[in-house]
Amino acid sequence: MDPIVWALGFAIAIPVLAWAFRRLGKEADDEHVPFMAVLAAGIFVAQMLNFPVIGGTTGHLIGAALASALLGPIAAMAILTVVILIQSLFFGDGGITALGLNLLNMAVIAPLASSLVYRFSREEVRRTAIFAASWISVFLAALATATELSVSYLVSGGLYGVAPLVSFPAMLGYNAVIGVGEGIITVGIWTFVSRVAPEITAMKKPAAGEAAQ
């Protein structure tokens, strides 16, 4: 990635995520925090398990839509931030310079996009809405990544990034399929949690659009 692009990733992601953590610290119910930590741990290992998609390519769960549907977008942003930080700093996954962009795509854009879809759904179409929210979260995160790769390419004169004619069709094509996997896994886990711990899916969730207390 071009240094301007990855620096911009940090510049946008850090204040947004700092705001999310502050709101979570103020508003989260103490008794739900262990569940958040368990979900973060679960999303970490789920992201290790790539599944095959098309043309020998693989994909993995992001988990933003799942966390958002279960705990709301603010908690989802915090959970994904911790997962991505540990992956990057402890496991060398995703690199250091791309960390800001990874946080922006998976810990900011994906939870907010999925929560927008999920928030306006009615109870009777909840599973369909969660599937749609999952797919959209993956697709928009991929769209953001393709844009970052393209801008990097254009800004650096081809030194960094990937040409737009390659990055957009490749990222969006593969992730359109990966999003289906994300949707199936998310609906499956949400259905399971809503049966074994209905108080989790029924609890009040801090939403991104509401004013902080």
Place this chain on the structure above:
Amino acid sequence: MNRRYLKALAAIIVLFAVFLPLYYTFSYGRDDALGRTIQEGNASGGSTHNAPFSYGGSFLESLAFGMIGMVVVFLVFYGVFLAVRRRSKRDE
């Protein structure tokens, strides 16, 4: 902490151990969407650093590192939350 969360962590480890062989059979060594896009665009990957852990190259290694990662993520999330909570209470 409620015992149900310890049970949930144990269940996640069991599920991870069940799905890990499928990962090694069908996905191990294959690029993900971003890796494939970078390859198709003849670009280079991001910068790397000497991380203390890896995801391993065998079932047992990945299982062990996955469990280590789970515990680290669990503890870091809890620790960060408590720090943020303490700070927000101090600010009030």
